[in-house]
Amino acid sequence: MLATIGKRLLTVIPTLIGVVIVTFLLTRALPGDPAAYFAGPAATKEAIEQVRKNLGLDKPLPEQFVRYVRDLARGDLGNSLSTGRPVTTEIVSRLPASAELTLLGLIVSMAIAVPLGILAAVKQGSWIDHTCRVVATAGVSLPVFFTGLLLVYVFYYILGWSPSPIGRLDAFASAPTQITGFFLIDSLVTGNLEVFRSALAQLILPVVTLAIFSLAPIARMTRASMLAVLASEFVRTARASGLDSRTVIITYAFRNAMLPVVTTLGMVFSFLLGANVLVEKVFAWPGIGSYAVEALLQSDFAPVQGFVLTMAVLYVVLNLVIDILYGVIDPRVRLEG
């Protein structure tokens, strides 16, 4: 198993090299002149040239690339032009916020979608099947900013059940000591229940927003995959040997149906991570999505570069986790590894 993971990690190296090259070229291809932006609207031509020189943007591309890689090796992603703060620190502090939100959204979504999909497949054509279809279609057809605003309107403005949708904690709580960066976990570890409650209250609405959006692919994939497996011959054998429906559905059918579901989960997770920019905007969430968009709008290439690189690494790690999960579920994959 360890050898398999090791081998799998080796194949990641070329991917990462490719990602580094592509991010570098991509940010250089962005429209807008960072030097002009940084120098300000009133700057003279000479001032802009001076800024360009300071930023190293006057050097030929290969030289810029070498410098970029050298900095990267030291963990230096450069400084943001607009805030002046190092990109690495920004990302390290903002990534856990995004990750906590996305992960929780995915977990909630899974907790609803997987059982719903199984039930829909087992009782194909019943009311539960139709409910599953309606819920999933509705969820995916409402844009996240709309669901988010609707939830804020109903639960904060009208009902007043939810705290004000600004940031990860309410104004009176202070962030727990950073351990994982996940407020829920950190506050529990340090035993600070007050902060835990506050963080959870802030999380509920954005998490529900994301969960509603990601219900559809997971529920539909679970249903389709379960239907295929339920029609297969080994399920017939299981039924013909009198196994009870629980064993047939869970041990025999669902474990086999999980493989495509796991693949879908990986895809849903990665696209949620990138696409929760809007949710972060609506809930004033200090995540990396909103950070990257602001930087992009200002032609601030270092944060964009850092963001793309982080996402790529996350994606690679995610795929690795999925591959390992595959091996755990399916013995046939283990052999080929």
Place this chain on the structure above:
Amino acid sequence: MLKGPTPEVDTGEALPLLDVRDLTVEFQTRRGVVTAVRHVNISLAKGETLGIVGESGSGKSVTSYAVMRILDRAGRIADGSVMFSNLDLRQIDESDMRDLRGREMSMIFQSPRLALNPIRKIGHQIEDVLLQHAQADKDVVADKAVEMLEQVRIARPRERYHAYPFELSGGMCQRVVIALALACRPQLLIADEPTTGLDVTTQKAVMDLVTELTRERGMSTILITHDLGLAAAYCDKVIVMEKGHVVETAKAETIFRNPQHAYTRKLMRATPRPGIGLRDLLPEEEAARAGAIGAAAAGSAAPLLKVEKLVKEYPRQGAATSLSRLFKSGPTPEGDVFRAVDGISFEIARGESVGLVGESGCGKSTTSMMLMRLIDKTSGTITFDGEDIGAIPARDFATLPQRRRIQMVFQDPTDSLNPRFTAARAIADPLLRLSDIPRKDLRARIEELATQVGLPLELLDRFPHQLSGGQKARVGIARAIALKPDLVVLDEPTAALDVSVQAVVLNLLQDLKDKLGMSYLFVSHDLNVVRLLCDRVIVMKSGQIVEQGLTARVMDAPQAEYTRDLLAAIPHPPI
């Protein structure tokens, strides 16, 4: 003096274990209700073995699913009664039925590998059944499962307990399925085509095992099969079904000696067996119309195809992968390769048909793929009409003119046709790609080919799913002969067909060969079929040729031990 049995014993004997009366099964389909089984009566006594024989669509499997009440959701028992001992299986609750399944009545299925959960250890699958029916406590259940594996003659059962289905051969998987079915000592075993797709020697081993175990336990068995020979060899009583009806019920010996129903006679005629000719498979009137078969080709001086010391090696699984080879250079060690084909030599003359026979894994498919130039050889030569085509990389061969001269008919007539192509388009495919036939003549040529293979012209614009198995086979053959090839490789072309369709297709192949003067390489595991169509036979085992010679000589006086084993394993109907 009153002799004879007491009343209780008497009723006990009169009461059959399974009594099916007037069973009618319907399926709800998009085109309305289809009746798959009509008014079927089956009576099975304790310890009796019953064969249900019929071709696809005869309703033989549906009957058994109805008895077990495992029809899929579209199917339902519309009429009739199913009595098991004294239980009315149509009336009892699903939970009671579930208790009966596996404990009192169980099933073994076709394609054993698919019948097992692919990601669960086989030992655990047997345990599931034992625990479900409370046949063992949790602490001894593992031992009981190992014991079951031992009873179905699986070597090293304790080790195999931890195996997954994909790690076992087809025959072994079927043994596991049998262990699963017999674990709770049921009274009734339904075997649905238990040996279809298995090699003939494996088939014999599996059937002997089933017979022995069921006889030992005094079980009743229903054997569902399309193979009359198999039913005759292993059953007391045989039921013949056609299109949902039972057409004949009789003792196994009498049904073969004296078949009453026309359909039974047709089925029997179509079953390949020793001592008959190809025309004898067809119904009498068609056989008369078909006329005599052309004489076997005289062995001309230069063979069409000459294979010398052909070898194909594959890297062993788990051996050095491309990645680790990247880091560790050096030659591959000897133990890392598997010789699928191990230095074989043979010839095929013009107009000759040669049978290539062997069990799965013997290298016959690899050989035919190399001759077809679909994969590259490791060493040796393949000389086709004086030219070493073995030297041409498989990748380049598809576009060369030689491609036209070697064509292939594939095993599965459904999978080998593009589902989005009409029959006409499928036949036109090689013409469009490899010949310079003018567009205006294309349709005429397609119709000519369809006529040659006996495909009605009005079917040409249908898609594969609108054609029957036999019609699809004809499309496949028409496609293969479209370019007037010299050599056609036939890869088990009738394995997926019913016997009556097989009879027609085999005769068609023979007629085409006589008319067009092609050579055939007929790859098959069925010696009786090879006997009918081939002039010479090559028997392969473990990548090597163990015997080759004229068909009659090899079949009637086999030299090699292995050929004798193969011939002995074929079940013979008592005719």
